[in-house]
Amino acid sequence: MGDDDVNLPPGFRFCPTDEELIVHFLHRKASLLPCHPDVIPDLKLYPYEPWELQGKAWCEGSKWYFYSRKASSHTTRSGYWHPVRPEEPVFASSSCREVGFKQCYAFHSGESPHGIKTSWIMHEYRLPAGAGASGSSRRKGLMKIDPSTWVLCRVYDCEDGDGGDSGGGVELSCLDEVFLSLDDMDEISLPN
Numbered sequence: 776m777g778d779d780d781v782n783l784p785p786g787f788r789f790c791p792t793d794e795e796l797i798v799h800f801l802h803r804k805a806s807l808l809p810c811h812p813d814v815i816p817d818l819k820l821y822p823y824e825p826w827e828l829q830g831k832a833w834c835e836g837s838k839w840y841f842y843s844r845k846a847s848s849h850t851t852r853s854g855y856w857h858p859v860r861p862e863e864p865v866f867a868s869s870s871c872r873e874v875g876f877k878q879c880y881a882f883h884s885g886e887s888p889h890g891i892k893t894s895w896i897m898h899e900y901r902l903p904a905g906a907g908a909s910g911s912s913r914r915k916g917l918m919k920i921d922p923s924t925w926v927l928c929r930v931y932d933c934e935d936g937d938g939g940d941s942g943g944g945v946e947l948s949c950l951d952e953v954f955l956s957l958d959d960m961d962e963i964s965l966p967n
Contacts, residue, residue, distance in 0.1 A: 799901065876900070
């Protein structure tokens, strides 16, 4: 899946916070509600190595986003995802209510527990217990899959820069680049 697969407006950037990933994407997915823009694909993570996500997951910069089913095993063909720190709660900024959880993993190549840590990082987001499908979708009989089995993943190579952002700076719009390309303000005539 690439940026060309979805018709998005010019200048669209996908830079969601942890809260936005859980509330506006994962919760809607688990509740069987539509999400606009619908850019994050479903992907079974564990058959893929992190460097194989290009073209399969939604890519923004050097970060890949996808939904997956929560798995008991975090192994791939050449390695495994190992938790880096304890799972942490994610809170709503407006109400300080717990909306989900974030688990951070590092990819290790080789067999567990003797693998070699790589620079690949994954944030796996999940909903709290009891969250999921809305009452209306339950009444309509749309619940075929337990919503707590869905997770949303963000994967990136931390060697690409701060948090996976290549370039390490602010991205400029076309207009910003035009204005910055003007060498001398004297060349611009302003109305009186």
